[in-house]
Amino acid sequence: MTAGAALAAVPGIGGGVLALVLAAWHGTWDLAVDGQVPVDAVVAIAYPMTALVVLSSSALRRGARALAWILMVAGGCSGVATLSTVVAQVATEPSTATDVAVLLLSSVWVPGFLSLLTLVPLFYPDGLLPGRLWRLAAGAAVIGIALLTLGLGLYPETFEGRIRLPKPVSHLGIAQGLTYAGAALLLPAGLAGVASLVVRLVRTRGLARRQVIVFLAAAALLIAVTVTQGSLPSPVDILAQAVAAAMVPIAIGVAITRHGLYEMDVAVRRSLVAVSLGTCLAGAYLTLFALLQALPRHESALSAAVAAGLTGAIMQPLAKRLTAGVDRMFYGDRADPFAVTSALAGRLTEAGLDVALVPQVLCDTVVETLRLPAARVWLAGDSSDRPVATAGAVGDEPPAEFELRHRGDVVAELDVWPRAGEQGLHPRDELVVRGLADQVAPAVAAVQLHRQLQRSREALVAAREDERLQLRRDLHDGLGATLAGLRLQVETAQYLSDQPDVDGLLGSAGDGVAQAVAEVRAITDGLRPAALDELGLARALSALADRVRAPGLEVEVDIAEHVAAAPAVEVALHRIAAEALANAVRHSGARRLSLRVRDGRHVELHVSDDGVGLRAGADATAGSGLGLASMRQRAEEVGGTLELLTSDSGTTVHALLPHSVGDLT
């Protein structure tokens, strides 16, 4: 920030503050509110401060610098207008100063306020117009502001303060001409300002779009409040306009701090600490001074000295804590790695924490304690193309990658995105994230191991069921058919034989073959429910429901007609449905049972009843937990999940299974 910028801020900030002090000193608040002093004071103080913050960045581009100067000039004009208004209001007799003040207060507010509705939207956020044609709008705004300023300055009117102050120079005809011309130019310029923001909104994406959105909201509010000025009661209209005017620099501040506008992190942090500390010290001083002044036998000079001394004493520790607080706002607990690791440890040791949640806890901790936008964990050796955990909004920019190592092996990768406006992670962030990664690596290794075991288990189950299916077919179509043919031949031979001994032997052989056929059938049924191959999955499930149907028990069946899945999944679905239906019939005392199967991205099975619920049913019969464990195990074997919802008004078993083993996405 140059000395010139600081000097340029004096008319705005100085004028605004001085005007407020003067109004308070003379007790003319009512007049000040009527004279729109709050609105001008907000513009006078807030806009140059915003401009100073922006100009303090060393890496500022030329366009952004121009926009900052527009804000500075707007604030300066408003500062002059505010001070002139209060000077004219508190004056008790006319003078040259009041003549000048009356001239200024009626005109200088125009560049101060109307530039916010025209030039600032046109040049936001980069100080460059959206295109060449937009120069016309900018030119119209500048000329319109100049004409309206002159026109209102020359308009013949008398200012009502404590005394009536006529304008020293005026000319109605010229004033009207200039005012109308200025207004005619400013109206399209204002519309163009809004249009330029909309154009930028359409053209931009990501961060740049968010920078426009936040400003567009504030500008829309200011325009809306300004347009409705006549319809709101006083002083609500003035206060609403002051708040709306304050929203514009706040929006710029949000765009700077949250959405990386101008990439001026350090400058913003320092400014925030400075403003915060300055306000704290001023507040502390005034508070102490007021308290000391309230003491009996007080002396103003002594009170001021003591208040100043005490305020000075707290300055250094307060500055330290405020700096830490601002750092925390921007970077979370980056400066306090112990706090971050403690937070992680606290979450990890929470009672009942599933080890499978560790990657998610890691991501959440990184995002929340370090205020980083997003984090993601990939397990090493995982064939899935999905991360195992994600937190925050993953951006398009390349992330910083951290390997999670356990016993020398990479067990996972942690991707962390830098904050908005930052090119990469700060070394301090890297240090803390590295520490977190090391802390959770053993637990993530356990997750990885668990996943690998689960995959192996799923593969084994799939292979087993495929083998069983093949074996069943071989037995049924091969050995079964052979035995059936043999039995037919034996029976035919027995029919043709006329010797009793031979007949007896053949009859015995036929019985043996029939028993062998029955045994083969029993074996094939044990390998895989026969109904699945004979009826198909949907009808096999429907048959299960038919089997439990009885008087006093209504069974509803709703099964997707063409539901299909891998052999292992079909078996799991069938067994779970059979077990759930049997449990409901045996333990729940239900009057209504429902079996629903949905076929979509996954296969969903719902078995619900209106019985007494799990606890009452479990009390009645031991071993029901085994059935539930079995259902859960069957679901997990094929990579699915099983949930049980129970209450005293019924139980629902909900199984979510993939079409192919392990393919639950």
Added chain:
Amino acid sequence: MTTHTNTPSPVHLPDLSDRPGRGRRSLLVVAGVLACGVPVVFTLNITRMLVMGIDTDHRFHQLTGQGEILFALWLLPLLALLRAGWQGRRPGTAAGWAHLVLVAAGAGCAVAAPGGGAPALVGLIGITGSFVWVALPLRPQLRVGVQVDPLLMPVALAASAVLLPYAVDQIGLQNAATTGFHSENPHYFDMAWIAVVLAAYALLAGLLPAARVLATGFVVAMVWLGSAGLALGESTAWSLSFLVVGVLTAAASVVVRRQTPRN
């Protein structure tokens, strides 16, 4: 009741073992009735006066220090303490500090402006409030970590620079009222009292992460105070200041809340 479980883990039932016993709860009820009886009666009475238009000259005081704001500052911490005690929980730090601040500020203001029966009122609040603390199964944790908030702290100190001079001004008015209505009804004392309590709320919210929630109460009270002042023709300077401080604190509070990590 619906329980949600993943088999085969057993169904979890709520643990009832840490709930206070019947004796403790009876004690809490007695202390609660004693502590809340007066403010509840006062609240109903002042609300009735506001609705019926009784003593309309004092409507600003009825809406703020003598009435609604004072009763909110008085009752809400008590209710928070009692509720936590009833459930067997440790009451929040914010509730504990809010109640202590109310009593301490009242005592300080009563010493500075002893007219109109203020010491008796504060004594009543202090004694009945102490019953609640005695009856609580667990006391609020008052010694907590300090973490200065860079947004709330400056607003809090700015607020104290507005509120404490206002309190001093009101105490001066109370002490000056040696005859007439305000010599018997310490409305100015009440205004000073709530001003000091609100300043303390703001400072606590700026200093203690565990008491940041007090910023919400502060915002509501300040906006209410400022709006009532503007609407009822009180001093524009004070009213505007209260309103501006309230709005600034609300903005700071929103930012702070959005940035507070989930724990």
